Every structure is written in structure tokens, then in C-alpha cells.
Amino acid sequence: MARVEYENVSKRFPTQDRAAIDDFTLDVADGELLVLLGPSGCGKTTALRMLAGLEHPDSGDIRIDGKSVVGLEPKDRDVALVFQSYALYPHMSAKDNIRYPLRVKHMNEAERERRVGQVAEMLSLTALLERRPARLSGGEQQRVALARAIVRQPRVFLMDEPLSNLDAKLRTHTRTELKALQRQLGTTTVFVTHDQAEAMTLADRIAVMDRGRLLQLGTPDDLYLRPVNLFVAQFIGSPPMNILAAEVRDGALLAEGTWRLPLPRGIAAKSVSVGIRPEGIELDESSPDAQVGEVLVSEPLGSETIVDVKVGGALVKVRAAPQVRPDPGTRVHLRVDPSAIRLFDTASGSAIA
């Protein structure tokens, strides 16, 4: 149970010319599952490791429950970290791995056994406790690593891409379990990933990072519907948001030179970037005033079809019903839902309010 705060934290590694973390401020509420999301090298892992005490900020403050932890050794922070590689002790059985943090705390043996048993039960590890990590599958190792973190009942869980070494099916399954487990335990959790789908499904709130900076902090819906800039718009969502170059002319938007789109509100800029989610565009056979495009390819996904349409020089992805399967070369009409249109300043990438 704890609140975590980063305040104006900066960090630069001596071997790099760019700051790994640049003036990073973030507030994680008690019991919240917050995901740090971004491409590799964005600083998300560094931010996590600073909270763990494995890296030290050059400036700024990091607090847990209002108390600064800067300068505290990892052992004195009472946080548990699940590593991407799991970091199980190879010379110890699964049970000894899980028991290790309790042994460190000099907990009495009866209580220790009770807790290990309870956590093993919770994560279906009871039958595997005597095995060494080398004799466990990736998914089992991952559960042992989780168990080792949970058994301590730490103030904060830190997770550094804990699911990325699992195969796709197991990853989705574990994701669901992890979320349920976190709800059940109610422990503040900071979870690092580069996978936007993982972030969207797990998070109470997501902090999107790029090049050491926090770009946007918000609920998954906030980020999806109201991205603050082009980077977030294209990083969140699969397939990502369509981005088209457009000009403002006669109170309307002219995308790709020919495509007339409704202008949501009056804006001063002359040239902008238009963002439209794939589900904001409809394939329409009837309306004569709709934009004409040529189908490049249809990607049936079972529950939906993603249709790639060429409009002028741009490629637009459209989310369509599963039974819609236009052949390549077909001419289609596109109609855009006016409320789905987002505008961005082309030069800075920022959303235009």
C-alpha cells in the first residue's frame, strides 16, 4: 500500500549524450496499476530501476508514501521487482526462491511456510516447488518470479516487461491473471512494457514515454481517444491511427490534395495533420459525395477486416465488418465520422485543441 511520486527526476548515463530521463514527474496513486509505455530506449526501464534503487537520479526526488527514497539502498525500500528475465536463483529450488525474501526478514519458520504455501496455491505452483528453475518452463518460471515478489507483501510491485518472454497465447492468459491478482492484492504496481496492447488491457493509467520524457499520462481511453500528439496517436492502437497531411481551405479540410473532410472547429493553422482511427472511416457504397479510393488489400482477422485503401498518395486503414472482403483494385467510397477527426500541428506534432 503506497503512493509513488517522481518529481522533476533527471538522469543521464555518462556514455550517452542524451538524458535517459528528462525532467520526469509522475504520481502513482495507492493501489493503482500504472503502466510505463514506450519504445525501447525511451527511459521507462531506467525510471523503474530508479524507483527500485538500482539507478540513482542526477536530480529530482522520488518518494514512496511521501518519504524520499533517494539514497536508500534497494534492500531498504521494501519494493519487489519482477525482472524480464525473472532472475530466479538457479542454485535454489522454486520453493527456496520464493522463501528467500522471507528468510532475509528472519520471519519464523511456521509463518514462512504458511505464506509460501498460500502464494504457491494462488499461482498453482504447489506441485513444482521442489524443482530447480532450469527444470521449469518459461511460464512456470514467470510464476515463481511473481510468487517471490508477492510473498513479501511489499509496498510496491515493480514489473519490468515480465510477460515479454512468454509465447503469445500464454502472454494473453497471464496478462488477465496478473490484472485479477493485482486487483485482489490491491498493491500499487508500476509495470513497464513496450507493448501497447498489454498496456491498454492492464493499466488503470498509462504513462507514455519517449526519449526520456513523459508525453502523456491518462487512462487507456484518454490515450486512445485524445492523444496529445502524433507520437502517442501512432503508438497507441492497432492498427495505428491514420495520419494524413491536410490543408485548411474555405472552412474545410483538404486531405491529400483531394479529400474533403469536415473541419471540427475553426482553426488558425493553414496546414495540419489529420488523424483518424481505422474505425472512424466507413466503407460506403451509396453516398455520391464520399471520397473514392482503391482497395490495395483486405486483411480478414475473424472478428473484423482491416481494409487498406489507397487515397491519392496516402494509404488509409479502415476497420470493417468481418464479412466485408473487397478484392484488391476495387473502387470504394470512404465516409469519415466527423467526431473521429483529430488535428495535429504538423511541425510540433502536438494536438490542436
Place this chain on the structure above:
Amino acid sequence: MTPRAETTVARTVAAPRGASWLETIAVHAVFALVVVFFLAPFVWLFTAAFDGRAQAYIRLPEQPTVDIFVRIFTEHDFARALGNSVLVAGATMLLDVVAVSLAGYSLSRLDLRFKSWITYAVLLLQTMPLSATMVPIYGLAQALGLRNSYLGLILIHAAIELPFLIWLMKGFFDGVPRYLEEAAWLDGRSKLRALIEIVLPVARNGIGVVAGLSFLAAWSEVLMMIILIDKQDLKTVPLAFYEVLRTRGGYTEVQYGLIAAMGVLYAVPVMAIFFATRRMMVRGLIATSRGL
């Protein structure tokens, strides 16, 4: 790791696939020659040790006897020499393992200023020939009262091998992932306890190799023993040899049988220990050649 290591070894030893019978014979002949060359001294050692009239060449004993072994213990106090050697080599090994663990870990993990300089300086120390430092070591030992003491012999033996062993151990530590000790720190352990409980057990092959090499080096070192020890009750096995050669036990010719019997008792325990721990040693040495 083990199966792969074994196939690698097998592949280098076996004749290349598709070799003609002539090549096979040639390869084996060369091997046989090398084997004979290296095995001959051992054959001499074992035949001469049981031969009442042993010579400086290999001959089968006419009347095999264990009298010589009895004599080295009764007349030459060999038990004391063996005991002293075990004590000195054992203590040297313990001291080296502790020092090498700490130093190797520091060079592998800590962010020190001038670390690469320090690392190479350590290696440079190893290139210094021991005989060149004989006189100052003697003087130092004399001044510090470390002559004719177990402690002096142990400290100097431990120091001699230290640079090389530190480098070796640094390589093993480099192979231990950092996240293992980070996990231990977060589990609440101090850095020293994490080293002892997590890093050292994971690098145990390296510790085994360091211990083995350190013991062997101290066990077979002669020069320092000669210059530092001249008390009868402190003599080690090499000094017992030296004594037999020097005094000739009152006879006119070298007592080859005595030397051979001592040699057997000097060599066999070490070979036995190596044989018992061969898996660990081989695994460790293979890891070394890969790591460095």
C-alpha cells in the same frame, strides 16, 4: 552445458571424418609417442618406489617391497613434511579464494575510476618472474619475522598466484548476470550477503578452479620454501626431497627409491583430488576459455 562441452572435446580428439586408414594410424602413432613421453616419469616413479635397488632408469623391481615407504616415515619424518605441505597449501587456498572472490567481484562489478588501468596493472604483476623478486622477498620476510613460519609461507604463496587468479575469477563473475544480485538486493540483502549467497554459488565452478589452481601452485612451489624455511620441523615435502638429495642419507649414491616413494605420496593425493573434482574443474576451465 555439459553435453555440448563433451561433444566439443570429442570432436577435437577424434580423427577427422573421412580420414584414410593411413592417416588414422599416423595420428594415433603421434598420440602414442606423446603419451609415452609424458607417462614415462610416472612409470619410473611407481616402479622405483617399490624397488629396493632403484636406479635412475626404468626397471622392474626384482623383489617388490614396501620397505622404502616404511623408511621414509620412520627415518625421514615424512608424515610431518606431508602434514606441513597440506597445511600450507590448504591455508593458501582458503586465503586465495577469499581474496580472489572480493577482488574479482570488485573488478567485475564496481564502477571504479581507472578500472581498466587497475585491471591491467594486476596482470602486469603476474609477468614479474618470481626469482627476480627472491632477494627482496627474503629481506621483507626477515624484517617482518615471517621466515620460518607457516604464516610467512602462506602469505607469500597466496600472493604469488593472486594476480592471475583475480583475472580468472573476474571472468567468471563477468559471466554471472547482474540481475541475479539485483534481485537479492531487492529481496533485502546487503551487497556482501548477496555476493556470498547468490553470486558465489552461481560462480562455484570458478571458485573450484581457483581453489584447485591455488592449492596446486602452493603444493608444488619450491623456491620460496627453500629461502624461507630452514627449520627441520617446518619442512614441507619439497624440502624433504631436497634433504634426501643433499645428505644422501649417509650413502655414497643417490637414494632413488626414497625419492620415488616420496614422489608417489606427493603426487597421488593431488591426482586423486583432481580426479574426484574433474567434472567441476573441466567445466570451469572450459568456461574460462570461453569467458576470457
